[in-house]
Amino acid sequence: MKQSVFFRDKVLGLAAGLLFAASVSQAWAQTVPAPGTSARIDAIKKAGVLRAGVLSNPPWLIENTSGSGDAWAGPAWILANEYARQLGVKLQAVPVSHETKVPVLASNQVDMTISPLSVTPERLKVVDFVTYSATALCVFGRADNPKVANAKSIDEFNSPDVTVAYFTGGGEENWVKKRFPNAKLRGVSTAGTAAPVEEIMAKRADVTPINRVPWVALNRKVKGLHALPLDNNCQGSTEMATPVGLAVDKNQPEYLNWLKAVSETLKPKLQAEETRIIETM
Numbered sequence: 001m002k003q004s005v006f007f008r009d010k011v012l013g014l015a016a017g018l019l020f021a022a023s024v025s026q027a028w029a030q031t032v033p034a035p036g037t038s039a040r041i042d043a044i045k046k047a048g049v050l051r052a053g054v055l056s057n058p059p060w061l062i063e064n065t066s067g068s069g070d071a072w073a074g075p076a077w078i079l080a081n082e083y084a085r086q087l088g089v090k091l092q093a094v095p096v097s098h099e100t101k102v103p104v105l106a107s108n109q110v111d112m113t114i115s116p117l118s119v120t121p122e123r124l125k126v127v128d129f130v131t132y133s134a135t136a137l138c139v140f141g142r143a144d145n146p147k148v149a150n151a152k153s154i155d156e157f158n159s160p161d162v163t164v165a166y167f168t169g170g171g172e173e174n175w176v177k178k179r180f181p182n183a184k185l186r187g188v189s190t191a192g193t194a195a196p197v198e199e200i201m202a203k204r205a206d207v208t209p210i211n212r213v214p215w216v217a218l219n220r221k222v223k224g225l226h227a228l229p230l231d232n233n234c235q236g237s238t239e240m241a242t243p244v245g246l247a248v249d250k251n252q253p254e255y256l257n258w259l260k261a262v263s264e265t266l267k268p269k270l271q272a273e274e275t276r277i278i279e280t281m
Helices: 002-029 039-047 075-087 173-179 197-201 212-221 253-265 267-280
Strands: 049-054 090-095 112-118 127-142 163-167 184-188 207-211 225-228 239-249
Touching: 039 049, 039 075, 039 253, 049 075, 075 090, 075 112, 075 127, 075 239, 075 253, 075 267, 112 127, 127 197, 127 212, 127 253, 127 267, 163 173, 173 184, 173 239, 197 207, 207 212, 212 225, 212 267, 239 253, 253 267
Parallel strands: 049 090, 049 112, 163 184, 163 207
Antiparallel strands: 112 239, 127 207, 127 225, 127 239
16 A cells, blocks of 8 residues: 555656756746747847738738727737737837738748648748648538438548539638549639639539638538538548648747747637637638
8 A cells, every 4th residue: 555655646646846947948938038049039139119011811810900000900910919929029010911921931021921821832941931821721511411410520531422512722622632533523713702602502513611710600600501621610630630830030040939928828819819700800
């Protein structure tokens, strides 16, 4: 009995020690690098401002045009504000365009671009990322279609008796062709909507892919739809997942590591804000 108590106490003590070490490690990791460690952080502190490139891209960054409150909102804005707070500087929003949001980093016009960017091999060659979210696809159809209603997995749509619609020339086209090689594929022209919902409602197709973000609004607007995966109304999908985050210029390891460490501590808050915005879109 004494021996079992001894081992129990040893295990509990070891667990407590590991938890303490992890918390200390995390706190140390997000400590602002000391002067002389990061040229970028030193420059930000000297200037007294953190320059962040901004361009609206819901749900991660939204411009507030109401005239009251902060000019921006969303997970990216929350994260940038936390960086500025820990650095003891003001956050300065610098407008960028789709064409300039990456080049402004190399030209030192901003310290980071918080307009959300998808991580691509091309972008990874010129910038580094702090990722805090991801895009992904859902697949939906009519709820009264037995092929859709009875499906437990997206894998079940890879069948000769299922017709999958997609926008030709869209980002989903190649994914559809690889994901459903055995299904009947129906390519249609882009109609200015998030997905070819007309093909589904007219029963010309059984299912079609849609980005997880606009799915929530579409499902609210168009009644009688059903989507997979079932996880959290498709928000947990990993189909064609692409990381999303903010970007900084290359070759700034100390700066980048600190940004990532701070981001990790804010993950629950960032995810909650993203969910809130998606549900109101």
